Amino acid sequence: MKYKSTRSDETVSPSYALLHGLAGDGGLYVPVRFPENVLTYDDIKEKTYKQIACLVLSYFFTNFSAADLEAMADRAYNRETFRAETVVPLRSLDTDVSIAELFHGRTSAFKDLALSIFPHLLTAAKKEETECGEILILTATSGDTGKAAMEGFKDVAGTHITVFYPSDGVSSMQKMQMQKQEGGNVDVKAIYGNFDDAQSFLKRVFTDKEVNAYAQKKGVMFSSANSINIGRLLPQIVYYVSTYAALVENGSIGVGEPFDIVVPTGNFGNILAAYLAGKMGIPLGQLICASNKNKVLADFFASGTYDMNRPFYTTNSPSMDILLSSNFERFLYYLTGGDTDKVAAWEKELAETGRLTAGEAERAALTEHFAGDWIDDEETKFVINHTFNDNMYLFDPHSAVAYGVYLKRKRAGLMSGRHTVIMATAHPYKFPSVICEALGLPADEDPFDALERLYAVSAMNIPKPLKRLQKLPLRFTETINKDAMKTAVMETIDRIGAHTERRRGLE
Numbered sequence: 001m002k003y004k005s006t007r008s009d010e011t012v013s014p015s016y017a018l019l020h021g022l023a024g025d026g027g028l029y030v031p032v033r034f035p036e037n038v039l040t041y042d043d044i045k046e047k048t049y050k051q052i053a054c055l056v057l058s059y060f061f062t063n064f065s066a067a068d069l070e071a072m073a074d075r076a077y078n079r080e081t082f083r084a085e086t087v088v089p090l091r092s093l094d095t096d097v098s099i100a101e102l103f104h105g106r107t108s109a110f111k112d113l114a115l116s117i118f119p120h121l122l123t124a125a126k127k128e129e130t131e132c133g134e135i136l137i138l139t140a141t142s143g144d145t146g147k148a149a150m151e152g153f154k155d156v157a158g159t160h161i162t163v164f165y166p167s168d169g170v171s172s173m174q175k176m177q178m179q180k181q182e183g184g185n186v187d188v189k190a191i192y193g194n195f196d197d198a199q200s201f202l203k204r205v206f207t208d209k210e211v212n213a214y215a216q217k218k219g220v221m222f223s224s225a226n227s228i229n230i231g232r233l234l235p236q237i238v239y240y241v242s243t244y245a246a247l248v249e250n251g252s253i254g255v256g257e258p259f260d261i262v263v264p265t266g267n268f269g270n271i272l273a274a275y276l277a278g279k280m281g282i283p284l285g286q287l288i289c290a291s292n293k294n295k296v297l298a299d300f301f302a303s304g305t306y307d308m309n310r311p312f313y314t315t316n317s318p319s320m321d322i323l324l325s326s327n328f329e330r331f332l333y334y335l336t337g338g339d340t341d342k343v344a345a346w347e348k349e350l351a352e353t354g355r356l357t358a359g360e361a362e363r364a365a366l367t368e369h370f371a372g373d374w375i376d377d378e379e380t381k382f383v384i385n386h387t388f389n390d391n392m393y394l395f396d397p398h399s400a401v402a403y404g405v406y407l408k409r410k411r412a413g414l415m416s417g418r419h420t421v422i423m424a425t426a427h428p429y430k431f432p433s434v435i436c437e438a439l440g441l442p443a444d445e446d447p448f449d450a451l452e453r454l455y456a457v458s459a460m461n462i463p464k465p466l467k468r469l470q471k472l473p474l475r476f477t478e479t480i481n482k483d484a485m486k487t488a489v490m491e492t493i494d495r496i497g498a499h500t501e502r503r504r505g506l507e
């Protein structure tokens with residue numbers, strides 16, 4: 001399997017795409033020939049998550065042997081990395097609605113599902129592409145990716161990771177998770193700016209000739225752990241496939257019967273993985289993109305115009321506070337049937353004017369599979385409160401946005417009547433103060449006090465890694481201006497370079 005850019009016909013190997021993250025022309029890598037309709041229920045029935053992961057990934061990483069993929073999946077999906085036996089357990093709210101819980105990994109967010117296997121894919125790729133030196137992973141995070149990436153990469157030989165997060169754009173628990181990160185190869189900096197600032201900066205660094213030349217001289221290569229990287233995106237297909245198998249097995253749907261999915265969306269990576277699972281043969285009905293007040297995607301699905309010229313809101317579902325959704329570019333690529341010239345022209349327009357409009361043909365293709373909707377912070381809290389009181393189920397704010405959008409569309413007669421799966425992307429205890437507010441409990445500053453209070457009313461166990469956090473020392477408390485990000489990256493390159501030279505001197 002070869003990969004190509006969404007903006008041109010430059011093709012590369014899977015290992016090259018994994019290592020570089022972003023294509024040289026600024027586009028994103030996509031498989032040259034997507035494996036369409038290759039999966040049926042018979043291929044996946046009675047398989048474990050690990051086995052499904054090996055099967056799905058074997059279509060995309062043809063360069064790795066079955067035994068190699070199996071070893072990677074073993075290390076990624078086991079009882080130390082995931083608390084749930086089935087990795088992604090399903091719960092039912094009622095006969096029409098299931099919840100796929102994607103938050104049983106080490107950092108309690110769905111990012112763990114891809115980021116527990118991504119470091120193994122990347123180190124295997126590094127072995128294949130022998131010319132590259134030390135890898136520096138640069139990651140922008142809206143709260144969850146950064147922590148999950150650091151947990152995945154901490155103390156992995158030959159890799160270093162630097163994370164940038166918006167100082168005022170993450171929950172107190174998310175901040176604590178990052179500030180207390182362990183590992184000798186990690187660095188975290190808060191920035192005065194938002195997620196879009198951090199992500200745009202990194203995209204520029206990845207294609208900046210001067211910075212790249214400097215890094216190369218020091219024996220350092222950049223990569224990305226954001227969902228622009230195929231190593232992040234493709235492993236996310238797996239849980240849509242496993243969810244289909246689980247729905248058939250528990251009798252919610254029949255073999256081959258389509259189901260709808262609601263995905264709380266920010267960077268468009270998770271919902272794009274659903275779309276790709278559908279392309280592989282999983283019977284999907286409608287894919288519903290759920291947004292908070294930063295509803296640029298919901299507006300796009302309604303009007304066909306993607307318009308970033310609008311205020312940026314800090315909401316109580318911070319991991320979705322994004323106006324420029326990176327993976328949207330891959331979506332445009334598929335929407336146009338792989339028209340790289342059109343995608344390149346759109347991306348240029350978007351960069352220059354902050355706006356793009358899809359044509360009639362694309363809009364028709366769009367509404368065939370997708371819909372978008374949104375709810376605000378007050379409605380999100382209302383949903384958390386009611387689902388807890390009526391169904392004894394505690395949603396985190398992001399998953400509550402998805403369920404709230406489902407309820408809103410159901411009331412408006414817009415749901416199809418098919419079985420619907422809500423993708424639950426984070427553990428509620430990652431956002432203790434919002435949950436306390438929603439339940440009418442005091443929401444004080446200390447997130448650990450809030451956790452104890454939530455435990456008292458819900459009897460839901462506190463995940464061990466969150467509990468352990470309380471006793472760890474603060475390590476990374478620096479906040480920098482966004483125009484100091486380049487200097488920070490240069491300093492890290494120097495530090496890695498000096499370290500490599502020292503080691504070479506000793507050998």
Ligand SMILES: *Cc1c(COP(=O)(O)O)cnc(C)c1O
Binds near residue numbers: 144270399426
């Ligand atoms: C990252 C994240 C999202 C958004 O996912 P995308 O793939 O960026 O669309 C939603 N919820 C939570 C909890 C997240 O961490």
